[in-house]
Amino acid sequence: MEGRPDPADAVDDARADDRGALETLREATRGEHERTERAIEGRFFGASGGIDRRGYRALLEAFLGLYRPLDERLVPASRRHLASLRYRRRADRIERDLRVLGCSEDHLDELPTFPRDELPDVDGPHRLLGCLYVVEGSELGGRVIRKRLEKELDDDALRADAFFGTDPGRVRERWTEFRAELEDRLAPGGPVEEAAEAARATFGAFRRWMS
């Protein structure tokens, strides 16, 4: 995968002994991750690998357009199928960052939103886990993205850090909890393939929307 972190950045101990369901989902979506990453880099980041204030704002707006309806789908689905995981909304953190970057409430209200009927199907615990693998896993790349933001953005823009700036220790902790749930609920065989299908559909939604 492009953009692999150096050893100091990787969430190493969270990946050290992963086997089974996690490995299956990772393999099933490796190509999707690469295509999504490339789409985002091509559209929002410059040749230096950095991003300017306008690009950063556009990137957050694009994430918001997808997370608004996705949060609305994941909150009740998680409550219903996986109450122990307590899904945390992303859209409100992104909105906070966009306000720091100067967006008005009117502007936030008018942003385009991903079509609800194209969201991944998360009906049932296995499909939901596949989708959550993508959403929770995406935070693992946060430190790498944060470094890219620091290349060009000034201190004022870097204050908009609610979405990408999550404390790495906290990310690792949540990922460890999530992995345990994943391995518990996705025994090899049927359910893991259902989860992989939902994970691919989730990546597909991100890639189409962010391209």
Ligand code: HEM
């Ligand atoms: C420019 C954009 C992106 C970059 C540079 C990037 C980078 C990374 C990196 C470096 C990792 C490995 C972190 C580690 O293992 O410690 C990672 C993992 C991951 N990323 Fe991304 N990422 C990007 C976008 C996305 C997006 C948009 C999604 C989902 C919507 C996503 C989903 C994931 C998932 C699920 C993993 C965990 C893979 C696994 O270990 O099984 N990434 N990313």
